[in-house]
Every structure is written in structure tokens, then in C-alpha cells.
Amino acid sequence: MDVSELPSEGELLLATREDLAPSLGDFELVADIWAADARAARYAAELAGAVAALARRRHIQRDAEFGHRGGPGHDSRLRRHQALAEVSETFVPELAMIRNCSEAEAETLALESILLTTKLRGTWHALYEGRLDVRKMRALVDLLAPVRQTVVDRIEQQVLPAAETLTVPLLRQRVRRLIAKLDAEALDKRREEAARHANVTHRPTGDGLGQVVIDLPVAQSAACVDAIDQYAQMLRADGDTRPIGVIRAAVAADLILRPWDTSRPSVTAKLVVHVPLSSLRHPSGRPQPAAEIAGEVVTAAECRELLQRLGMLGVDAAPAGGSVHLAIGDPSAGLVALASPRELERGAGGRDGCRGPGLRAPRTAPGYRPAAEQRRFVEVRDRHCRMPGCRRRPGRLDLDHVVSHADGGATTCENLCCLCRRHHRIKTFASGWHFELLDDGRLIVRTPSGVSRTTVPPGWCFDAEPDPPWLDETAPPDPMRC
Numbered sequence: 137m138d139v140s141e142l143p144s145e146g147e148l149l150l151a152t153r154e155d156l157a158p159s160l161g162d163f164e165l166v167a168d169i170w171a172a173d174a175r176a177a178r179y180a181a182e183l184a185g186a187v188a189a190l191a192r193r194r195h196i197q198r199d200a201e202f203g204h205r206g207g208p209g210h211d212s213r214l215r216r217h218q219a220l221a222e223v224s225e226t227f228v229p230e231l232a233m234i235r236n237c238s239e240a241e242a243e244t245l246a247l248e249s250i251l252l253t254t255k256l257r258g259t260w261h262a263l264y265e266g267r268l269d270v271r272k273m274r275a276l277v278d279l280l281a282p283v284r285q286t287v288v289d290r291i292e293q294q295v296l297p298a299a300e301t302l303t304v305p306l307l308r309q310r311v312r313r314l315i316a317k318l319d320a321e322a323l324d325k326r327r328e329e330a331a332r333h334a335n336v337t338h339r340p341t342g343d344g345l346g347q348v349v350i351d352l353p354v355a356q357s358a359a360c361v362d363a364i365d366q367y368a369q370m371l372r373a374d375g376d377t378r379p380i381g382v383i384r385a386a387v388a389a390d391l392i393l394r395p396w397d398t399s400r401p402s403v404t405a406k407l408v409v410h411v412p413l414s415s416l417r418h419p420s421g422r423p424q425p426a427a428e429i430a431g432e433v434v435t436a437a438e439c440r441e442l443l444q445r446l447g448m449l450g451v452d453a454a455p456a457g458g459s460v461h462l463a464i465g466d467p468s469a470g471l472v473a474l475a476s477p478r479e480l481e482r483g484a485g486g487r488d489g490c491r492g493p494g495l496r497a498p499r500t501a502p503g504y505r506p507a508a509e510q511r512r513f514v515e516v517r518d519r520h521c522r523m524p525g526c527r528r529r530p531g532r533l534d535l536d537h538v539v540s541h542a543d544g545g546a547t548t549c550e551n552l553c554c555l556c557r558r559h560h561r562i563k564t565f566a567s568g569w570h571f572e573l574l575d576d577g578r579l580i581v582r583t584p585s586g587v588s589r590t591t592v593p594p595g596w597c598f599d600a601e602p603d604p605p606w607l608d609e610t611a612p613p614d615p616m617r618c
Contacts, residue, residue, distance in 0.1 A: 174266030180273065181264035187231065187249035190585075194227040219250045219281070226566045229559060230583045232525030239525045248277050256280060258292035268296070271304050279311045282326050287319040348388075364388050408461045408516055463516050471517040471577070471593065473497060501547040506535050510549055517593045518554040522579045524589035528556040536560050538573035553579055 232242035252260040262268040334351035368383040473495035539545030568584030
């Protein structure tokens with residue numbers, strides 16, 4: 137029998153439980169659920185202990201140890217909480233690589249682990265004993281992190297004995313009331329800290345939609361929602377038959393973008409479509425294409441809709457409020473060239489034959505600073521910081537010489553990669569880290585603890601890359617063969 141045909145351990149366990157289910161009473165099944173929760177709580181407590189122990193071995197590295205140019209950049213966030221003040225800023229990136237997770241998740245785990253093993257030891261013990269589940273533990277860490285130690289001890293003594301009987305919302309409510317009574321200043325500090333980190337972010341939700349998240353004071357955010365609803369109700373009264381939620385979303389977008397206001401400078405959109413080289417060589421017979429926008433795969437219909445709004449569905453269309461670039465790649469060579477539709481046609485020398493100069497990656501720059509076309513090429517190839525676990529986008533990134541320029545590294549696209557300022561500093565100044573960029577674009581990073589992770593430019597396997605929707609309509613000649 138083929139080993140792949142054998143049932144997995146999980147399938148065997150599920151089959152066993154289903155066989156036993158008729159002979160088990162409700163209480164036995166409930167006991168299994170409770171036992172699983174208790175095991176998850178103990179595992180979380182053990183994980184916190186191990187993470188905190190490793191953090192204690194990564195003492196803070198003063199800026200002087202990183203050199204005179206190694207000070208924290210504008211994106212440094214590791215000093216937001218005192219619990220991380222004595223831990224090296226390289227620890228969170230290392231933990232993200234160890235667990236193969238995002239740095240935001242690693243930072244949360246590091247902070248949670250240090251607080252549990254130092255400030256909230258009562259909560260840690262209750263978690264290990266299974267008297268507190270992971271959700272309630274995180275609620276306590278979140279609320280008690282800025283509170284004075286003496287107040288934390290008193291709140292734990294009053295809350296933990298009854299925590300098993302409370303839901304998470306009720307637990308948070310009880311703890312907040314105790315904090316307001318015993319340490320109201322901590323709530324004020326928490327609010328001020330949240331206000332200092334207010335932001336506007338984009339959060340893809342799948343199915344071609346995304347959320348715009350705006351952090352505002354409670355009263356102001358409530359007023360914004362109420363104003364949007366009033367405008368939506370006016371449109372409904374004027375005969376708009378769309379669902380009210382759809383109307384609210386459209387109103388919010390119009391209030392931000394103000395498409396009727398021509399007195400302000402226009403805001404353009406930039407769309408980069410990653411194209412396999414094979415798509416340019418096969419003018420017909422391809423399946424329905426798709427595209428990728430802001431890191432999300434969308435259908436051909438969605439991409440056409442965006443291109444029509446930008447006024448550039450064909451290669452002859454003049455840009456109207458935006459730009460389109462094609463990132464042309466090959467499975468064996470990664471990103472080969474980056475071009476606008478006009479540059480693509482010019483490189484091919486027209487549609488009737490291959491008489492143009494072709495397209496290629498930018499040439500080597502003579503000095504240390506990358507040329508503008510090199511920056512554009514590398515940012516489109518990498519799309520975000522190449523450090524494992526980091527997703528910072530272009531505009532907040534440095535172009536780093538993987539083999540340093542001082543050691544003879546050339547200023548070529550093959551020797552450049554995108555790193556945010558924090559990871560650029562780690563690569564340049566921190567001891568025990570190793571970075572290696574391979575010819576095919578893969579970046580290998582090894583931590584001081586010996587864990588190695590490899591990142592590749594997104595979409596580097598261009599066999600799996602979607603086709604842009606206009607290629608089956610225009611089918612320009614192959615510029616790479618000219």
C-alpha cells in the first residue's frame with residue numbers, strides 16, 4: 137500500500153472519537169472539550185516561559201554597538217512598552233523567524249511572555265494550571281500591562297478566583313472597573329498611548345474587497361459614522377435602491393476622494409501587473425486571465441473594471457489619473473523587465489514584427505547610489521521588505537547592497553534587495569546574523585540561534601502568475617526575442 141494512502145494521525149483520532157461517540161455521554165464529551173482547553177492553556181504557559189528565557193539572553197544592544205549610523209529609524213516600534221526596554225531590538229525579528237510568523241505576532245508574543253513571567257505571575261500560574269484559558273489571559277495582559285505592580289497584585293487576587301466563571305467581555309469589564317478605582321492614571325496613559333499610534337490602514341478582506349481602518353477618538357469616530365449614515369439616508373430617500381451598507385461605503389469613499397472637486401491636485405493610481413513571459417508569446421488560446429492588485433489576486437472582470445476607471449484598458453489608451461506597468465518574469469530568471477504598455481510596444485518595435493531593442497533589467501550603476509530605474513525595478517520585484525516575517529511596503533524601505541559596496545559589491549539589481557530600516561540596521565550592524573542573496577532572487581537569512589529562513593520575491597514562480605486581462609485583446613509581439 138502506498139504510504140500516502142494511509143490515514144493521518146488526525147484522521148485516526150477523529151475516526152476513533154466518532155466510533156466511541158455513541159458510547160460516550162454528553163458529560164464525557166464536555167470533559168474532552170475542557171481537557172483540550174486546559175492543555176492549550178498549559179502549552180501557552182510553557183511557550184511564554186521559553187520565549188521569556190530566550191529574551192533574557194538577548195540583552196539590549198546600545199546604539200553605539202550598531203555604529204554611529206545605526207540609530208533607530210522612524211519605523212522603530214520596539215520601545216513602546218517598558219517590558220521590552222532591556223531586550224535587544226533584534227529579538228523580535230529573530231523570534232518571528234523561529235516561529236515563522238509575522239513580526240507583529242512575534243512582538244505581541246514577546247511582550248506577552250515577558251509580562252506573564254515577571255509582572256503577571258499569578259495569571260501565568262493560573263494559565264499553566266488550566267484555570268484560565270488563552271483568551272482570558274490575553275485580555276488580562278492587555279489591560280494590566282500599564283498598571284502599577286501593587287495594583288496588578290490586588291486585581292489578580294480579586295479576579296483570578298472567579299475568572300473561570302466569567303466570559304471574556306465580563307472579565308474585561310470587571311478588570312477595567314478595578315483599574316478605574318485603583319489606578320485611573322493607567323487608563324489615561326493607555327488612551328494617550330493609543331492616540332499617539334493612531335493611523336489609517338488598508339486591510340484586505342478577500343473577495344475583492346478591503347477595509348479602510350481609521351483610528352479616531354470614540355466621539356469623533358461615532359460622529360463620522362453618523363454623518364456617513366445621514367448622507368446615505370438622503371440618497372436612499374432620493375431613490376437609491378442599493379443596500380444601505382453599500383450606500384454608506386460609497387458615501388465614505390466619495391467624502392475622502394471628493395471626485396467632484398477639481399480644484400485640488402489630482403491623486404493618481406499605480407497598477408503593477410505581474411506577467412509571465414509565456415503570456416507574451418502566446419497570443420491566443422489562453423484561459424480566462426486574472427491579475428494581482430495590492431497583493432490580492434482579483435479576477436479579469438475586476439481588473440478590467442479598474443483599468444476602465446483609469447482609462448487605460450488598451451496599450452494605446454492615454455493614462456487618465458493613473459499608470460500601468462507590466463512586470464515581466466520567467467520561472468528560471470525571476471523578474472526580467474518592467475515596462476509600461478507604451479514601453480512594451482516600443483521595445484517590441486510595433487505590432488507587426490520584432491524590430492525593437494527589446495526589454496531588459498536596468499544596467500549596473502557606476503556608484504554607490506542605485507539609479508531611479510533600479511529602485512523602481514527592485515521595489516516592484518520585491519514588493520515589500522524581504523526579511524522573513526516583515527511586510528513593510530515600498531516608500532518605507534531601503535535598497536540594500538547584500539554584498540556591501542565597501543567589500544566590492546556592485547550596484548546591480550542582482551545585488552540589491554528591499555529592507556526596511558530596522559532590518560537594514562540588523563543586517564549591517566548586528567552580530568551573529570547572516571544574509572545571502574542567490575542568483576534567482578531568493579534571500580537566505582540566518583539568526584544567531586541558527587534558524588534559517590528563505591524568502592523569494594512574491595510571484596517569483598511566474599508559471600503560477602496570472603495574466604493581465606488586456607493581453608488576449610492586444611497580443612503585442614514578444615519584446616524579449618527582439
